[in-house]
Amino acid sequence: MHLKAKNIMPVPLAPYPTPPAPYTPPAAAAANGAQSQLVCSGCRNLLLYPVGATSVCCAVCNAVTAVPPPGTEMAQLVCGGCHTLLMYIRGATSVQCSCCHTVNLALEANQVAHVNCGNCRMLLMYQYGARSVKCAVCNFVTSVGVSTEFYSTRIINVN
Secondary structure, eight states: OOOOOOOOOOOOOOOOOOOOOOOOOOHHHHTTTTTEEEEETTOOOOOEEETOOEEOOOOOOOOOEEOOOOOOOEEEEOOOTTTOEEEEEETOOEEEEETOOOEEOOOOOEEEEEEEEEOOOOEEEETOSSEEEETTTOOEEOOTTTTOOOOOOOOOOOO
């Protein structure tokens, strides 16, 4: 029995960006040919660019993405609408996805807490310090007391 090989093309996967590297002054980095990376504002592909550049043109979609100023701390979250990895400047309170336009809350880990719904027991996330939280499943409003157990986590999306 003779089997015929099929031409199977691999599906390209966009790699997730790595956390930012420690800041290197542009003059020293440029002399070493160092590169940095960011996510294309058009197609969400990872772009590499020489340190010191102010903008990058994507070879795939031709979108021009501005490079954040040197020393800017970046953070990441996954869009609650389409599950695309989003990069944003650390400290932002919300991030709008350029793919599905969902506005995602970008709270720091110490700003979020958990409580179980008082009706259906669903685990709920809420902004730390809130007095109550409404369950999206059964619409029950659960009062949040000071004794609520606190977890370090991040809200991805609130509808």
